[in-house]
Amino acid sequence: MLLIDCPYCGPRPEVEFRCGGEAHIARPAQPADMDDKAWAEFLFIRSNPKGVHAERWIHQHGCQRWFNALRDTYTDAFIETYEMGTKPSRLPDGRTTR
Amino acid sequence: MRRFSFAALLAEAANAHQGWGRQWRNPEPKRSYDIVVVGAGGHGLATAYYLASVHGITNVAVLEKGWLGGGNTGRNTTIIRSNYLYDESAGIYEHAVKLWEGLSQELNYNVMFSQRGVMMLAHNQHDVQSLKRHIYANRLNGVDNEWLTPEQAKDFCPPLNISPDLRYPVIGAALQRRGGVARHDAVAWGYARAADARGVDIIQNCEVTGLRRGPNGAISGVETTRGFIGARRVGVVAAGHTSVIMSMADVRMPIESYPLQALVSEPVKPVFPCVVMSNAVHAYISQSDKGELVIGAGTDQYTSYSQQGGLHITTHTLDAILELFPQFSRMRMLRNWGGIVDVTPDRSPIIGKTPIEGLYVNCGWGTGGFKATPGSGHVFAHTLATGEPHKINAPFTLDRFYTGRLIDEAAAAAVAH
Ligand SMILES: Cc1cc2nc3c(=O)[nH]c(=O)nc-3n(C[C@H](O)[C@H](O)[C@H](O)COP(=O)(O)OP(=O)(O)OC[C@H]3O[C@@H](n4cnc5c(N)ncnc54)[C@H](O)[C@@H]3O)c2cc1C
Ligand SMILES: [Zn+2]
DSSP: OOEEEETTTEEEEGGGOEEEEESOOOOOSOGGGOOHHHHHHHHTOBOOOSSEEEEEEEOTTTTOOEEEEEEETTTOOEEEEEOTTSOOSSOOOSOOOO | OOOOOHHHHHHHHHTTTOOOOOSSOOOOOOSEEEEEEEOOSHHHHHHHHHHHHTTOOOOEEEEOSSOTTOSGGGTSOOEEOOOOSSHHHHHHHHHHHHHHHTHHHHHTSOOOOBOOOEEEEEOSHHHHHHHHHHHHHHHHTTOOOEEEOHHHHHHHSTTOOOOTTSSSOOOEEEEETTOEEOOHHHHHHHHHHHHHHTTOEEEOSOOEEEEEEOTTSSEEEEEETTEEEEEEEEEEOOGGGHHHHHHTTTOOBSOEEEEEEEEEEOOOSSOOOSEEEETTTTEEEEEOTTSOEEEEEEEOSSOOOSSOOOHHHHHHHHHHHHHHOGGGTTOOEEEEEEEEEEEOTTSOOEEEEOSSTTEEEEEOOTTOOGGGHHHHHHHHHHHHHHSSOOTTTTTOOSTHHHHOOOOOOTTTTSSOO
């Protein structure tokens, strides 16, 4: 079980959280203008890197607030958490931090 | 290849079993091949075998970054069944079950395929409706599946607790009698031996690190930790690592990789005659021929390549197992482990072309692809040999995520397998 550092409550066990998947996938502003390729990208295509990944979490059984996190998917170590609507201090380039 | 037979066994018995020898070569990679398969799991090895045996294409290499069968093939709980909901799925999984039925003979290798029956439990009205819908759909597709009352379920699987006092009582079950289990390692080894005997090079400790393309954009070979290896066609069969390999050619995939766990108990005498699965409480269990209870847990909630999942995921499954089979509460668990499974949005595999000429992919089997191993290899070999899909894998395109023609087995496979 992961120990996750909620930016609002501090380190808490993983079971208090839900993972919301890859971060920074913006809901289309003009859905009617989207073609099939754009819809597929939005709905289905994911980066799925082996290395640094940007993802969303919600502290469901705590403060109930969403936040973003950078996590290394090879070591499962959290690198940083940051507020919704902001960008991380480094790019999730998929390279492992190991 | 030295054939296994009763006579060979007798001869070796007299020889203190000193003469069996190695079952496949350990060749150096050639500079190029007609076809390179990336990943020596069951699916990759089966692909190579059918390329050689059905299509006569033997200038083939299977490249494996670790040891053959060391991925999900060697980590899964070996449940085999074909009672999927949609026609396309019934088509491919039933194709596989038919091949399983003759596989030990075909490969001259005992894969210990045992059709002991797979029983899926219903605990609520929704389960009943969904399982019955599956049964009717399966029958239309010629796939066996039948409804059992709780008493019939207990007759079939005496250890099952059907007491109405359970938190989630068993109110019925669907049984596929032709379903069962097979020995996972033997499947990899049997295909490896038979492919090797036909001239396929299986190259272990050879990680693919790049996909090279020619001036026309088509694939020309793969970069590996053992140098460049040329190929006219490349088939990527790398399960949880598919996104990583495809990203080497800038192809983005509709896949996420999650840890999936399993565990086994200490071995005991035969106590468990079949396979039991429950979607609602999330549990699946069988007993290996060695005597261990084989128990499958769920996936973690986050993507990972760490090959280990959270302990709370396994304990959750054990809670469910002990509700259904309280007599196992004193058993000790020997080992648990994880594999990285490649999950697609519609829980169906992707088998076919990619946007890059000469590059083909067979992936997205997620939590339940062991059962498909022979069928998957068979149709993917056809795809690699002819450049076009077999009619059985034609619906399982990468393109379906762009056209919207999904094969939505998510409900059917809400639990792994
Ligand atoms: C715990 C668990 C339980 C499961 N239970 C069941 C079940 O009961 N029934 C069922 O049907 N399915 C089950 N599955 C799913 C099943 O195991 C898989 O779908 C199936 O084995 C996939 O086979 P494969 O040959 O495609 O993959 P793998 O066996 O994983 O083979 C892929 C190979 O590719 C290699 N590879 C990766 N990257 C590279 C690279 N860059 N270069 C070279 N080689 C590379 C890997 O090392 C690996 O050996 C389970 C899976 C797990 C993890
Ligand atoms: Zn919080």
